[in-house]
Amino acid sequence: xxxxxxxxxxxxxxxxxxxAPAASAEDSTRLAFVDLRKAVFxxxxxxxxxxxxxxxxxxxxxxxxxxxxxxxxxxxxxxxQKYLITEEALAERQLEIMKRRRDxxxxxxxxxxxxQLEQVRLLQPIQKKIAKVVEDLGKEKxxxxxxxxxxxxxxxxxxxxxxxxxxxxxxxxx
Numbered sequence: 098x099x100x101x102x103x104x105x106x107x108x109x110x111x112x113x114x115x116x117a118p119a120a121s122a123e124d125s126t127r128l129a130f131v132d133l134r135k136a137v138f139x140x141x142x143x144x145x146x147x148x149x150x151x152x153x154x155x156x157x158x159x160x161x162x163x164x165x166x167x168x169x170x171x172x173x174x175x176x177x178q179k180y181l182i183t184e185e186a187l188a189e190r191q192l193e194i195m196k197r198r199r200d201x202x203x204x205x206x207x208x209x210x211x212x213q214l215e216q217v218r219l220l221q222p223i224q225k226k227i228a229k230v231v232e233d234l235g236k237e238k239x240x241x242x243x244x245x246x247x248x249x250x251x252x253x254x255x256x257x258x259x260x261x262x263x264x265x266x267x268x269x270x271x
Contacts (some may be wrong), residue, residue, distance in 0.1 A: 126241045126242070127241050128241060129242075130246045130259055130261075131243055131245060131246060133247065134247060135265075137223055137227060139265045140269055141268075142223050142226070142268070143220075143223055146220060150219055161201070161205060175194060178190075226268060231264055234267060
């Protein structure tokens, strides 16, 4: 039992020794966080990019509307006539509807892919500017580290550490 006690004290001593330098380093550490998503979409450029993206999205949806409407019209027409036409004619029309639905779904996926690429194109320059602003702010204010508020693993942050508004302010000055 004496060996166990000595081993316990050795472990406690080692842990205390490890903690002591960490505590003194902690005193000189200055942390802050930023909500990068909020910073992007609160800035003038971010709002302009959002509007441009919304306009493009609306345009893509409008381009697909005639295809959707035609498919819907065909489905209604077949539903009304299914008891009046031959089984062969019904099967032919149902096949046509399946082909048009497949084509519409392919066009929708293509539009979604185009929109994702456009979103990256619009946001990438803003994100680069924000990274530079955050870096400059960190140096200016003497922060050791600035982390994204939305990063997994961060459970709690004191609101006084939030520098998002400063980032947006500096971003809008340019």
